[in-house]
Amino acid sequence: PISRRRRHIGNRSNPNPNNCLGVFGLSLYTTERELREVFSRYGPLAGINVVYDQRTGRSRGFAFVYFENVEDSKEAKERANGMELDGRRIRVDYSITKRPHTPTPGIYMGRPTTVGSSHYNDYYSDRYDDRDYSYRRRSPSPYYRRYRSRSRSYTPRRY
């Protein structure tokens, strides 16, 4: 049985149309502004996100472009794929991930800023997705299970 999420985003080699385009093979010097100049030709953009290396701060050579309308996204993918930008032939595909998600009501699902239940957040942050988010209880993450079993191995202290 195929999950609803998988059906929605398609697979890696053949992603289904959606508002977000992944742009790959970029020059390390291509900026968000350049991308905006190119992609806004096809329709109003909701945002652009160049992915940078966390340590060096340099571009990792790919980016994500969000369109307001899927139709524009489709158009842009067709037209911009294979286009040359800053001396690089870029590849444009529908995004299969949606890391920067819309703000969630209630609890924060991202990586915790302090030590805490990271075994929980590390597990679920990768599985989180806007469209199948729910407050439904799920089975404990493997990290949590390991954490639990480790805890149990200690002899509880009594005072």
Place this chain on the structure above:
DNA sequence: GTTGAGCGTT
């Protein structure tokens, strides 16, 4: 302006 497959939390 290393390079060059890649799907991300600055």
